[in-house]
Structures are given as C-alpha cells and as structure tokens.
Amino acid sequence: MYRRYVNWRSIAAGAVASAALVISGCASEGDGSHWSTDNSNNRAAPASAQYSGAQGQSSNATNARSDRYTVARAFPTGNKDSSDILVEQMGSREIRAGQPYTYQLRVTNLTNQPLTGVVLRQHVSDNFKINQNDAIKMGQENGGDAQIQVGDLGPKQSKTVDVSGTATGPGMLDTCLSAQYNPPTLCAQIAVVAPALKAMAQGPSQVDVCQDITYRYTVTNTGTGTAHNVVLQKELPEGMQTASGQRTASANVGDLAQGESKTVDVRVKAIHAGQFATRATINSDVGQIQTDPVTTNVLAPRLAVTITAPKEQVAAGNLSYRIDVKNVGDAPAVGTRLRVGATPGHVEFINAQGGQGAQLASERPGGGQDLGTIAPGDNKTVTINFKPREGGQTDFTATAEADCAQPVTTSLNTNLQTITASALVVTHDVDPVPVGGNVTYRLTVENKGNTTDRNIKVTAVLPDSLQFVRGGGKTDVRNDGQNVTFGEIPSLEPKQNVSWDVTAKALRADQADFKATMTSDSTPSAAVKIEPTKLFGGTGQTQQKTNVAPGPAGANQPQQQQPQQQQ
Numbered sequence: 001m002y003r004r005y006v007n008w009r010s011i012a013a014g015a016v017a018s019a020a021l022v023i024s025g026c027a028s029e030g031d032g033s034h035w036s037t038d039n040s041n042n043r044a045a046p047a048s049a050q051y052s053g054a055q056g057q058s059s060n061a062t063n064a065r066s067d068r069y070t071v072a073r074a075f076p077t078g079n080k081d082s083s084d085i086l087v088e089q090m091g092s093r094e095i096r097a098g099q100p101y102t103y104q105l106r107v108t109n110l111t112n113q114p115l116t117g118v119v120l121r122q123h124v125s126d127n128f129k130i131n132q133n134d135a136i137k138m139g140q141e142n143g144g145d146a147q148i149q150v151g152d153l154g155p156k157q158s159k160t161v162d163v164s165g166t167a168t169g170p171g172m173l174d175t176c177l178s179a180q181y182n183p184p185t186l187c188a189q190i191a192v193v194a195p196a197l198k199a200m201a202q203g204p205s206q207v208d209v210c211q212d213i214t215y216r217y218t219v220t221n222t223g224t225g226t227a228h229n230v231v232l233q234k235e236l237p238e239g240m241q242t243a244s245g246q247r248t249a250s251a252n253v254g255d256l257a258q259g260e261s262k263t264v265d266v267r268v269k270a271i272h273a274g275q276f277a278t279r280a281t282i283n284s285d286v287g288q289i290q291t292d293p294v295t296t297n298v299l300a301p302r303l304a305v306t307i308t309a310p311k312e313q314v315a316a317g318n319l320s321y322r323i324d325v326k327n328v329g330d331a332p333a334v335g336t337r338l339r340v341g342a343t344p345g346h347v348e349f350i351n352a353q354g355g356q357g358a359q360l361a362s363e364r365p366g367g368g369q370d371l372g373t374i375a376p377g378d379n380k381t382v383t384i385n386f387k388p389r390e391g392g393q394t395d396f397t398a399t400a401e402a403d404c405a406q407p408v409t410t411s412l413n414t415n416l417q418t419i420t421a422s423a424l425v426v427t428h429d430v431d432p433v434p435v436g437g438n439v440t441y442r443l444t445v446e447n448k449g450n451t452t453d454r455n456i457k458v459t460a461v462l463p464d465s466l467q468f469v470r471g472g473g474k475t476d477v478r479n480d481g482q483n484v485t486f487g488e489i490p491s492l493e494p495k496q497n498v499s500w501d502v503t504a505k506a507l508r509a510d511q512a513d514f515k516a517t518m519t520s521d522s523t524p525s526a527a528v529k530i531e532p533t534k535l536f537g538g539t540g541q542t543q544q545k546t547n548v549a550p551g552p553a554g555a556n557q558p559q560q561q562q563p564q565q566q567q
Contacts, residue, residue, distance in 0.1 A: 193225020435537030473500025
C-alpha cells in the first residue's frame with residue numbers, strides 16, 4: 001500500500017490566568033522527526049502551521065478575526081493545485097487553564113479520486129490533555145501522540161473532526177500534525193474467464209428412405225466469457241449425403257456469449273436402407289468437443305418380381321405370363337408400377353388382368369401398369385395375355401419400380417413351337433345306297449396346325465361296285481377308270497381347308513370302300529382315309545302294277561293287269 005506522511009506544527013501561548021494563544025511556525029524537518037516516513041511506498045513532506053492564503057498557496061498570515069485562528073496545509077507539496085489533501089485546524093486564539101477546549105480539524109480531498117485510510121497524527125505538548133473517543137486515540141508510542149481516524153474521503157469530500165481537551169497549566173500549547181493516507185491508485189479489472197461448450201444432438205430414430213433427415217444441434221456456452229469462432233462439422237457415414245451430394249456438412253455458429261445457445265439444423269438424405277449412427281464435431285477457440293451419436297433406422301421398400309409362364313407352347317391359342325410383384329422391404333412401396341415387354345412381332349398384346357381376374361386399365365404412357373401401394377410383405381399379381389403370331393423363342397421382361405425403390409427386372413423366355421397338322425376328312429351321302437343310285441363323297445383337307453402347310457396332294461380309288469360320275473372342288477378333278485386325282489394345293493394356311501366332291505353310281509350290291517390318300521410337306525407319309533359305303537339291291541330292274549276302280553252296275557268291268565317287269 002502506498003502512503004504519504006506529511007506534518008505541520010502549531011504553537012499556542014497563554015498567560016497564567018488568561019493567556020492569549022500565540023501561533024508560531026513549526027520546523028519543517030527537525031520538528032517532524034517524531035514521525036517515521038516509509039521511503040519505499042510513501043512520500044513524506046514536512047508541514048508547518050500556516051494560515052491559508054490565496055491562489056491555493058499556504059500562508060502564515062493570521063486570520064482577520066481576532067478571537068479565532070485557522071491554520072492550513074496542503075499535503076504533500078504545500079500547494080493545493082498539486083496536492084492530495086488539505087488539512088485545516090480552527091479554534092479560539094486563547095484558552096483558560098483548567099477549562100475544556102475544543103478545536104476542529106477539517107480534512108478535504110483535493111482530488112477527483114477516492115482517498116482511503118486517512119489518518120491524522122498530532123503531537124500535543126504535555127500541558128494539554130486530549131479527550132479520547134472512537135475516532136481519537138492516544139498512542140503509547142511516539143510520546144503519546146494523538147491518532148485521529150478520518151477514514152475514507154470521496155472525490156472533493158471534506159470531513160471535520162472535533163478535538164477536545166483541557167490545558168493543565170499556563171504556558172504555550174504546542175501541536176504538530178502529520179497526515180497519512182493512501183494516495184489515488186491506478187486500478188484495472190481484467191476478467192478471468194473460462195468459456196466451456198456443450199452440444200446436444202437430436203434426430204429421428206426411424207424414417208422412410210423417401211424422407212429428408214433433419215438433425216438438430218444445440219450448442220451452449222456453459223462457462224464464463226465468450227467462445228469465439230464456433231464451427232460445427234458433421235462427417236456423414238457411407239449411404240448418407242447432403243442435398244448437394246456431399247459426405248460432409250458444415251455450419252458456422254459464430255461467437256457464443258456466456259450462457260448463450262444457438263441451434264443448427266443439418267438436413268441430409270439416406271441413399272439406401274440401413275442403420276446409421278452420426279455425430280457432430282464442434283471446434284472453437286475453446287477447443288473441440290463432440291456430440292453423442294444419434295442412431296437413425298432408415299426403412300425402404302424393396303421389390304421382387306417373379307414371372308411364371310410356359311417354357312414351351314404351341315404357337316396357338318393365348319400365351320399367358322403371370323407376374324408377382326412383392327415388397328420384401330420394410331417400408332410401403334408407394335406408386336408401384338409394372339412395365340412389360342416381349343419380342344417384337346412374336347406376340348400381340350391382348351389384355352392385362354389383376355390378381356382377381358379383373359382387367360386392368362391400359363398402360364400409362366411410359367409408365368406401365370399402376371399397381372398402387374404395396375405394404376411390406378404384400379404381393380400383387382398381374383397376368384398378361386398375348387396372342388402368338390409366329391414361332392420361335394419369345395423373350396418376356398417385367399420391370400417393377402416404386403417411389404424411392406430401386407427398379408427390378410426379371411426376364412423369361414418361352415419357345416413357341418410351330419406345328420403343321422393338315423388332316424384329311426372324307427364323308428359321303430347317302431348311305432346305304434341302292435344299286436343304280438348315286439353317292440357323293442366329300443374330301444376335305446384342313447390345316448389344324450399353326451403354320452402353313454405346302455404341296456398338298458390328294459388321290460382316291462373307287463371300288464369296282466361304283467362308277468365315277470363327276471367331280472369338282474377347289475381344284476380340278478379327273479378320273480382314270482377307278483382312279484381319281486385332284487389338282488395339287490400349293491399352300492394351306494393355318495385353320496383353312498379345301499374340299500372336293502366326287503359322285504359315283506352304285507352298280508351292284510356291295511360293302512364298298514372308298515379310299516382317299518393325302519401327302520404334304522407336313523405329312524410326307526401318306527394319310528389314308530377309307531370310307532365304307534353300303535350298296536344294296538338285285539338286278540336293278542323295276543316292276544309296275546295298275547288297279548282300276550269298279551264302274552256302274554252292268555257296265556263292263558276292266559280286267560286287272562298283272563304286274564309287268566321292266567328292264
């Protein structure tokens with residue numbers, strides 16, 4: 001503590017009975033030898049009892065009042081303009097021996113700064129006994145000097161202390177005073193701070209892969225002072241990315257004052273399903289901290305496509321493909337669509353039917369059949385019906401896709417077999433046939449296969465009991481005795497047929513067999529048809545008999561004619 005010690009002395013003289021108080025000067029150095037000076041931390045300056053003068057200077061001039069005196073001293077320089085404290089002593093010019101006497105000490109802070117620990121020490125001659133109180137104590141050392149506690153003085157503040165005592169006998173009352181105080185000090189307050197960051201992370205425990213994932217981070221300065229340059233960084237695991245496709249997210253939090261919190265939202269997206277654990281790192285001038293990890297389970301639909309169809313099929317009738325689309329994921333497959341395709345030219349689309357056989361709407365342009373939403377574990381079935389147009393291997397593909405689901409394609413092929421199956425059919429009318437009557441045979445060749453048959457040749461042989469009468473049909477019909485030939489058919493399309501008629505006359509009773517043969521590219525070995533026909537009757541002659549009704553009585557009756565045979 002820095003202290004200054006200054007002193008001054010006043011001297012009073014009195015007569016034996018009623019003495020006048022005489023104020024005289026006090027030696028500036030020798031008379032202050034009773035008070036020690038702290039040369040390391042304090043400044044000391046001697047003071048003599050002087051009257052206050054003009055222009056801030058101390059003066060030895062006496063007060064104009066005859067019955068009162070005032071002495072003053074500015075400490076430590078003696079000049080009020082350059083000093084800290086002004087001490088003034090005021091009292092009566094004379095006192096009576098044996099009577100109480102009081103004088104005042106007024107202390108003024110000349111500065112604009114507080115002064116602390118102001119203490120006045122006053123040495124009083126032996127013929128004056130000072131009354132002690134809380135502020136004035138007589139010391140045992142230094143010859144029993146009075147120590148007067150003034151205390152602290154605010155800027156420009158003054159305090160007055162009354163000093164009372166009794167003169168024990170006539171003579172001179174000699175006082176010498178010094179001031180001790182703590183001079184104005186230069187003080188600075190520097191805050192000692194310890195900012196500390198705490199971060200809390202929040203995020204969803206489960207989301208759909210279609211949804212954005214928002215993680216919220218709250219960074220709080222729980223310490224004292226300001227944390228500067230706070231930056232949040234988040235490294236994303238494999239399978240997560242920002243909207244711009246980055247694996248790292250960063251946010252500038254800025255400065256955080258004591259007790260301040262700031263919230264940062266980081267939005268990311270999962271590329272596929274799975275369980276992801278993420279955490280954020282916060283860097284600042286305080287250091288680095290990390291949040292606790294947040295685990296998010298990402299659900300996603302996953303489609304499976306199964307095709308059921310014949311491995312081989314005759315290229316006839318309808319060709320059906322059954323497609324089962326199943327969601328084997330753990331989230332609904334929203335907006336599921338099915339697109340199918342087949343080898344161009346091999347088949348022709350007929351319709352699409354749902355699982356219950358209901359016909360589905362036409363495909364959306366470029367979008368396929370709309371199957372709606374398929375819940376996890378559920379299945380939807382579609383049957384696609386085609387009409388084969390030609391033989392060979394037909395490739396069929398089915399692709400299923402849904403919102404936020406990877407498309408999946410399954411392919412299957414079916415061997416469409418082409419079959420040429422021309423058949424020869426022979427019928428006749430009438431049966432049985434009387435001798436002399438005619439019977440007509442109809443020969444029909446029909447292609448029952450699914451491809452064109454070519455080079456169709458048909459021949460027939462009449463039994464001896466039948467005689468060729470005429471023939472006609474798709475091509476010309478000729479006979480050579482009992483042998484009948486038909487003009488060749490170059491080609492016969494699937495499901496088409498050609499026919500000829502051959503009429504013959506029954507010559508005699510017989511179990512006649514009409515024999516027809518056919519060959520073609522699809523039937524290189526002759527196909528034989530035998531059509532049995534019943535011929536009945538004898539010689540083939542006819543007979544005739546006539547009866548005449550009876551006439552009137554007496555009239556000649558015609559004779560009955562006997563049957564006559566005719567050739």
